[in-house]
Amino acid sequence: MPRYGMVIDLNKCNNCEACVTACKLENNVQIVSKENAEMGRAMFWIKMLIKNYSGNYPDIRSESLPVSCMQCDEPSCIKVCPVRATYKRDDGIVAQIYPQCIGCRYCMANCPYTAKVFNWFKDEQPVENEKTYNPDVSVRPKGVVEKCTFCIHRLQKAKEQAKAEHRKIREEDYQPACAEVCPSHAIYFGDLDDPSSKVSKVMRDYRKFTLQEELGTKPKVYYLSAMTE
Amino acid sequence: MKNKLFVLILFIIGAAVGFYLMNSHSENDAKDFPVPFSHYVHTSVHKIKCVNCHRGVLTQEKAGIPNIDYCSMCHSTLMNPKSKRERIIYNLVKENKPIKWMVHYHVPDYVLFSHRRHVKLGKLPCTDCHVDMTKQDSPELKGFTQIMMPKCFNCHQEKDITIDCNNCHH
Numbered sequence: 001m002p003r004y005g006m007v008i009d010l011n012k013c014n015n016c017e018a019c020v021t022a023c024k025l026e027n028n029v030q031i032v033s034k035e036n037a038e039m040g041r042a043m044f045w046i047k048m049l050i051k052n053y054s055g056n057y058p059d060i061r062s063e064s065l066p067v068s069c070m071q072c073d074e075p076s077c078i079k080v081c082p083v084r085a086t087y088k089r090d091d092g093i094v095a096q097i098y099p100q101c102i103g104c105r106y107c108m109a110n111c112p113y114t115a116k117v118f119n120w121f122k123d124e125q126p127v128e129n130e131k132t133y134n135p136d137v138s139v140r141p142k143g144v145v146e147k148c149t150f151c152i153h154r155l156q157k158a159k160e161q162a163k164a165e166h167r168k169i170r171e172e173d174y175q176p177a178c179a180e181v182c183p184s185h186a187i188y189f190g191d192l193d194d195p196s197s198k199v200s201k202v203m204r205d206y207r208k209f210t211l212q213e214e215l216g217t218k219p220k221v222y223y224l225s226a227m228t229e
Numbered sequence: 230m231k232n233k234l235f236v237l238i239l240f241i242i243g244a245a246v247g248f249y250l251m252n253s254h255s256e257n258d259a260k261d262f263p264v265p266f267s268h269y270v271h272t273s274v275h276k277i278k279c280v281n282c283h284r285g286v287l288t289q290e291k292a293g294i295p296n297i298d299y300c301s302m303c304h305s306t307l308m309n310p311k312s313k314r315e316r317i318i319y320n321l322v323k324e325n326k327p328i329k330w331m332v333h334y335h336v337p338d339y340v341l342f343s344h345r346r347h348v349k350l351g352k353l354p355c356t357d358c359h360v361d362m363t364k365q366d367s368p369e370l371k372g373f374t375q376i377m378m379p380k381c382f383n384c385h386q387e388k389d390i391t392i393d394c395n396n397c398h399h
Binding site for chain 1: 337338339340341343345346349350393394395396398399
């Protein structure tokens, strides 16, 4: 059984937010109206936290941190779900089952990374959006919690395709939208347990760290810290 | 006593009317459906294969339902001028108006169901999940039951396929 994980090289990340956009489109994440967004109800499955800009124009360097669900090995969110709408799959991905979710938001409160978002309202979507809905991902109704799934529908499709072609699933078959779109290739994704996979190779780096390591959630999204002079 | 008799008579009349209505509803020209399409005529009598019309079953998620451009391959001429039902489709083909099919089988959008996975890779016959379509003479399906989660679950458990919630739910 693979153990899927991600490595984000902050040295390469240039804060362009292509991952944020790609993720929103891929997963039909609702576009929240301005008023609601100002109330803190904006919805992102991966968000870009901007810490600092340094240098003078045009030689600017940004310090930013893309944060998605950490897909923890010891997720704190699943422990509090009263209906088991969120659980850890055998391949390590933390799943969220929307029709099972009752919207109590305990999992959101218990997530140290604020990775989960709640559908407070169904805001009016731009008309063009209707044509860009991804049919492989459901449009979540009001009142359920959602989060990054490592684009699990892509895994499902890749598995089916691989089986139809009588072969094993390859690394490039299954890449989440953010990793696929990243123009500076800062996001690596794959099987952490497979020593020959690209992601486990780049992970063997002294720059490696995870967010809030001390909590013991054992995230499967690793970062490689940015070099400073 | 009189009252009871009255109720009984009312009940009998009601039952008779109900029975009549039910019967007339399952008469061959299903009125609520756009075209009185008969699977029986096409598959049992004329031996057209399911995949010829439902071309997605081996390659994609949706089975796909053929529309007027496909029907026109055969129905641009009247094969049996006596048949009233055939004339309906003949006229539609002449007008070249797309048909809005009404489909019974449906899963909610949070479920990812793939026909290829089950028909091509799983080698399951259509009748495992659908009623025997070769016997259906009208679009109104006899013996129709919707495919619900317990049905998916039972078969998966029997055949030792994963029942991880997330495999079906997206």
